[in-house]
Amino acid sequence: MIDPTAYDNADFIPEGHSFFERWATAADAFREYMPSERMKLDIAYGAGERQRFDLFLPEGEPKGLFFFIHGGFWRMSGRKDWSHLAAGALAHGWAVAIPSYPLAPKARISEITRSIAQALEAASTRVDGPILISGHSAGGHLTMRMVCPDVDLPEAVRARIAGILPISPLADLNPLIMLPMNGDLRIDAAEAESESPIFYPEPDCAVEIEVGSAERPAFVDQSIRMADAWMKAELIVAEGCHHFDVIDPLCDPESPMMQRLFAMAED
Numbered sequence: 001m002i003d004p005t006a007y008d009n010a011d012f013i014p015e016g017h018s019f020f021e022r023w024a025t026a027a028d029a030f031r032e033y034m035p036s037e038r039m040k041l042d043i044a045y046g047a048g049e050r051q052r053f054d055l056f057l058p059e060g061e062p063k064g065l066f067f068f069i070h071g072g073f074w075r076m077s078g079r080k081d082w083s084h085l086a087a088g089a090l091a092h093g094w095a096v097a098i099p100s101y102p103l104a105p106k107a108r109i110s111e112i113t114r115s116i117a118q119a120l121e122a123a124s125t126r127v128d129g130p131i132l133i134s135g136h137s138a139g140g141h142l143t144m145r146m147v148c149p150d151v152d153l154p155e156a157v158r159a160r161i162a163g164i165l166p167i168s169p170l171a172d173l174n175p176l177i178m179l180p181m182n183g184d185l186r187i188d189a190a191e192a193e194s195e196s197p198i199f200y201p202e203p204d205c206a207v208e209i210e211v212g213s214a215e216r217p218a219f220v221d222q223s224i225r226m227a228d229a230w231m232k233a234e235l236i237v238a239e240g241c242h243h244f245d246v247i248d249p250l251c252d253p254e255s256p257m258m259q260r261l262f263a264m265a266e267d
Contacts, residue, residue: 002175002178002179004179004180006175006179006216006217006218007073007175007176007179007181007216007218007219008216009215009216009242009243009244010244012216012242013242013243013244016244019244020077020081023081023082023084024080024081026084027080027081027082027083027084028080028083029084030083030084030086030087031083034056034083038056038057038058038059039054039055039056039057040054040055040056040057040126041054041055042054043055043122043123043126045099045118045119045121045122045123046115046118046119048102048115050078050100050101050102050103051099051100051101051102051115051118051119052079052099052100053079053097053098053099053100053119053122053123054079054080054083054097054098054099055095055096055097055123055126055127056083056086056090056095056096056097056098057090057095058090058091058092058093058094058095059093060093062093062094062095062127062128062129063092063093063094063129063130063265064094064095064127064128064129064130064131064132064162064265065094065095065096065097065123065124065127065129065130065131065132066086066089066094066095066096066097066131066132066133066134066261067096067097067098067099067119067120067123067131067132067133067134068082068085068086068096068097068098068133068134068135068139068250069098069099069101069116069133069134069135069136069139069140069142069143070082070098070100070135070136070139071135071136071137071138071139071140071168072103072137072138072139073104073137073138073181073185074103074104074107074109074112074138074185075103075104075105075181075184075185076103078100079098079099079100080100082098083098084251085098085247085250085251086098087250087251087252087253088249088250088251088252088253088255088258089132089250089253089258089261091253092253092258092262094132094262095126095127097119097123097126097127099116099119099123101115101116101119101142102115104184104185104186105183105184105185105186108185108186108191109173109185109187109191109195110191110194110195112142113142113145113151113195114151114152116142116145116146117146117151117152117153120133120146120153120157121153121154121157124157124160129160130160130161130162130265131157131160131161131162132161132162132163132164132165132261132262132264132265133146133147133161133163133164133165134164134165134166134167134250134261135166135167135169136167136168136246136247137167137168137169137170137219137243138170139167140166140167140168140169140170140209141166141169141170141171141173141195141197143164143165143166143169144164144166144169144171144197144207144226145195145197146161146164147161147164147203147205147207148197148200148203149200149201150194150200161203161205162205162206162264162265163205163206163207163208163261163264163265164203164205164206164207164208165208165209165210165257165260165261165264166207166209166210166226167209167210167211167246167247168210168211168212168215168219168222168223168243168246169197169209169211169222169223169226170222171196171197171198171222171223171225171226171229172192172196172198172199172222172225172226173187173191173192173195173196174189174192174196175218176192177189177192197226198225198226198229202229202230202231202232202233203230205264206264207230207232207233207234208233208234208235208236208260208261208264209223209226209227209233209234209235209236210223210235210236210237210238210246210257211223211235211236211237211238211246212237212238212240212241212242212243212245212246213237213238213239213240213241214240214241214242215241215242215243215246216243219243220237223235223237234260236257236260238257
């Protein structure tokens with residue numbers, strides 16, 4: 001029997017519940033700081049009210065598109081809570097798109113995957129050049145799903161994906177079936193099979209999987225198993241980082257995470 005707290009995070013991180021407000025505050029401050037002409041907010045990519053993305057533009061012509069997918073176990077949060085994570089990529093001269101997407105229980109995970117593919121296609125029409133995709137937790141799952149062969153992306157978009165950086169990703173959804181959160185997610189055996197990146201062949205693009213050494217063991221295990229399944233993937237275990245601070249390096253253009261990310265587009 002799986003531990004019902006195996007994928008809980010906030011209760012196991014000092015002041016864990018404060019991070020949600022801290023992220024939202026940082027995101028608000030970032031948008032206040034950004035020149036309005038370099039922000040294109042609330043761009044529709046579908047008919048649903050949550051099918052919107054924000055696009056942040058660097059100074060000068062973008063080198064490419066960095067597409068970031070937020071986490072929240074497919075059940076919570078939205079693009080407005082994560083704007084500050086665009087800072088590192090913008091400093092490197094990349095445009096950054098951050099989408100919201102339909103949430104469970106209204107949407108199943110398979111529907112969310114299709115929605116993110118729509119968002120990626122829509123964002124790709126606004127920025128030329130290579131595409132790098134990253135996401136955190138459930139967003140890490142969706143990041144990997146974008147390079148699985150069953151996802152409906154135009155070949156021209158797929159060919160532009162230079163690399164992906166799933167951070168603390170959920171690679172195998174089967175363990176979630178027995179958790180209380182599945183009352184919202186409604187994952188069954190068929191969807192666990194079709195929506196788990198670990199069951200798909202590895203993509204042609206570069207893959208780096210990052211997880212914190214101080215995360216819950218279930219998240220570390222998911223990352224290790226994913227790296228074993230996609231044998232060319234590089235696994236980085238960030239020493240001392242937990243599930244909530246492991247994404248902080250996205251804000252810092254000089255961080256090793258960001259240096260490795262943009263090296264993917266140069267290979």
